[in-house]
Amino acid sequence: MEDIIESLKQQIIDSLNLQGMKPSDIDDNAPLFGEGLGLDSIDSLELMVLLERNYGIKIEDAREGRKILASVQTMADFIQANRKL
Amino acid sequence: MKQPLYLISSCSISPQHTYDAGQFLQPVMSCDNGKLFVIDADYAKYISPVAIRRMSRMLKIGITAGMNCIESSGVASPDAIIIGTAHGSVTDMENFLKDMIRLEEQALNPTSFIQSTYNSVNGWIAMMTKCTGYNQTYVHRGFSLELTLLDAQMMLAEATGTKYILAGSFDELTDEYHHIHRKINYFKQETFNSLALFDHYDTPGSIGGEGANFFMLSNEQGNAACAIHTIKMLQKPTSEELIAGINEALAENGLNSTDIDVMMCGMNGDSRSKHLADTLLNSCEPNTTITTFKQLSGEYYTASGFGLWLCDHLFQTQQVPEEIVYRKGSATPIKNTLFCNVTVNGCVSMMVVRRC
Numbered sequence: 001m002e003d004i005i006e007s008l009k010q011q012i013i014d015s016l017n018l019q020g021m022k023p024s025d026i027d028d029n030a031p032l033f034g035e036g037l038g039l040d041s042i043d044s045l046e047l048m049v050l051l052e053r054n055y056g057i058k059i060e061d062a063r064e065g066r067k068i069l070a071s072v073q074t075m076a077d078f079i080q081a082n083r084k085l
Numbered sequence: 086m087k088q089p090l091y092l093i094s095s096c097s098i099s100p101q102h103t104y105d106a107g108q109f110l111q112p113v114m115s116c117d118n119g120k121l122f123v124i125d126a127d128y129a130k131y132i133s134p135v136a137i138r139r140m141s142r143m144l145k146i147g148i149t150a151g152m153n154c155i156e157s158s159g160v161a162s163p164d165a166i167i168i169g170t171a172h173g174s175v176t177d178m179e180n181f182l183k184d185m186i187r188l189e190e191q192a193l194n195p196t197s198f199i200q201s202t203y204n205s206v207n208g209w210i211a212m213m214t215k216c217t218g219y220n221q222t223y224v225h226r227g228f229s230l231e232l233t234l235l236d237a238q239m240m241l242a243e244a245t246g247t248k249y250i251l252a253g254s255f256d257e258l259t260d261e262y263h264h265i266h267r268k269i270n271y272f273k274q275e276t277f278n279s280l281a282l283f284d285h286y287d288t289p290g291s292i293g294g295e296g297a298n299f300f301m302l303s304n305e306q307g308n309a310a311c312a313i314h315t316i317k318m319l320q321k322p323t324s325e326e327l328i329a330g331i332n333e334a335l336a337e338n339g340l341n342s343t344d345i346d347v348m349m350c351g352m353n354g355d356s357r358s359k360h361l362a363d364t365l366l367n368s369c370e371p372n373t374t375i376t377t378f379k380q381l382s383g384e385y386y387t388a389s390g391f392g393l394w395l396c397d398h399l400f401q402t403q404q405v406p407e408e409i410v411y412r413k414g415s416a417t418p419i420k421n422t423l424f425c426n427v428t429v430n431g432c433v434s435m436m437v438v439r440r441c
Contacts, residue, residue: 049194
C-alpha cells in the first residue's frame with residue numbers, strides 16, 4: 001500500500017502540474033478538492049484519466065467517483081482493490 | 086461616417102518590449118532562425134497559481150494581455166469581449182493530437198482539449214472580470230482581428246447601452262507550427278536576421294511571429310489618443326483594386342493622400358505579395374512617413390494587431406521610432422494614419438486611424 005501511495009502522489013503532481021510540490025507535501029488523508037489541495041472539476045477528470053491510463057480502472061459512476069477521489073488514501077484503497085495493470 | 090472606435094487603452098505582448106511600453110525597442114529584439122517568439126510577461130500578476138499551472142503559454146499570454154488592457158483602461162468589466170484568432174492555442178492542440186496518437190485514442194487528457202478551443206482566452210477573461218455580456222470569437226485566418234473590430238464597431242453604433250468592448254487577437258508560434266508552415270512557403274526556407282526581412286523579397290514566405298494584442302474600444306472619446314474610423318478588407322486585390330480601396334477609405338473620411346502623415350505598412354517580405362507592397366509604397370505622397378512592423382513582430386495571421394498597437398503608440402507619443410521608418414516624410418504632428426496589412430496569401434486589410 002505504501003508503494004501505491006508514494007507513486008500515486010507523484011503521478012498526481014505530474015498529471016496536474018502541481019509546480020513546486022513534493023509527494024511528502026500531500027497528506028494521505030487530506031481532501032483533494034476544496035480545502036486540501038484545492039483541486040477543481042477539471043482536475044477530477046484528469047484524475048479519472050490517470051486511474052484509467054496507469055491502473056486500467058474506469059470509473060463509470062460520477063457519484064462513486066466523488067468518494068474514490070476524496071483523498072490519496074481513498075484512491076489508493078480503490079486502486080489496490082480494482083487495479084488491472 | 087461610421088462609428089469611430091476610440092482606443093481607450095491597448096496592450097501588446099510581442100517579440101519586442103511592448104508589454105512595458107516605456108521600454109519599447111530598448112533594445113530591438115531580432116532572431117536569426119526565422120522565429121520571433123514573444124517576450125514573457127509577469128503572468129502571475131493576473132492569473133492565480135491554481136489556474137496558471139494548467140495553462141499553456143498562449144493562454145497565459147492572451148489572458149495577461151487582455152487583463153492588462155482592461156486594467157489600463159480603468160474599466161472594471163467590459164460590456165462585451167470579442168477576440169480574433171486564426172489557430173487558438175497551438176500548443177494545446179499539438180499536445181492533444183500527439184496524445185491521440187500516443188494513447189491510441191484512449192484515455193485522453195481533457196485539459197489540452199478544453200484549452201485548445203479558440204474561445205478559451207475570452208472565457209477566462211469573462212470569468213475573471215465577471216463579464217456576462219456578449220462574448221464572441223472570430224476565427225477567420227488573416228481577417229480574424231478585422232472582423233472582430235467590425236463587430237465591435239457595429240455593436241457600439243447600435244446605441245444599445247454598450248460603451249466598452251474589449252477586442253483583441255492572439256496567435257501562437259511553435260517549432261512544429263513553423264516546420265509545417267515552412268513546407269508550404271508561409272515561412273521562408275532561408276534564414277537570416279529578422280531585421281533584414283525586406284532584403285529578402287525575392288523568395289516566397291515571411292518570418293515566423295506570434296503575439297497577443299488587445300484594445301479597449303469605446304464609442305465615447307474619453308482619454309483616447311486616436312480612433313479607428315474605417316476598416317476595410319480586400320480579398321486578393323489587384324494593384325488597381327488596392328489603389329481603389331485606399332481611395333475609397335480616404336474619401337469616406339474626407340481625406341486625400343496628402344493628408345496621411347504616417348502609412349503603417351504591414352509588408353512581409355513574401356515575393357508573392359510584393360506587388361501589393363510596391364503598390365502601397367508607391368501610393369504614398371512624399372510628405373507621408375512610411376513605417377513597417379513585421380521585421381519586429383514576425384508574420385502571423387493576426388499580426389495586424391501588433392500594427393494597430395503600434396499606431397496607437399505613435400499617436401500617444403507623437404514620435405516615430407527610427408527602427409520602424411522605411412521612408413521618412415515631413416508631416417508632424419501625427420493626425421492621420423493609414424494602416425495597411427498584407428497577408429502571405431495576398432489579402433489586404435486597411436484602417437484609417439485618426440487623432441482624437
